[in-house]
Amino acid sequence: MKKDCVFCRIVKGIEPSWTVYEDDLIKAFLDINPASEGHTLIIPKEHYETIYMIPDRELKRIIVVAKKLAKVYRKLFK
Numbered sequence: 001m002k003k004d005c006v007f008c009r010i011v012k013g014i015e016p017s018w019t020v021y022e023d024d025l026i027k028a029f030l031d032i033n034p035a036s037e038g039h040t041l042i043i044p045k046e047h048y049e050t051i052y053m054i055p056d057r058e059l060k061r062i063i064v065v066a067k068k069l070a071k072v073y074r075k076l077f078k
């Protein structure tokens with residue numbers, strides 16, 4: 001965890017968030033300033049400075065969950 005990182009603080013529950021999905025590797029929550037209905041951020045729970053540092057396992061989990069949430073949102077919001 002990086003103390004001055006808002007995403008780490010959200011993962012640790014120090015900052016509030018509206019969580020829509022969470023598992024051992026990733027967390028998905030609604031954007032505080034949404035560009036559209038259901039605007040969701042999906043992040044790895046570990047802190048990484050760049051995408052190059054994120055293990056493939058976590059990147060794969062993120063995109064699979066993005067697809068699942070997209071299916072749910074499509075039904076909810078049309």
Ligand SMILES: [Zn+2]
Binds near residue numbers: 008046
């Ligand atoms: Zn962080």
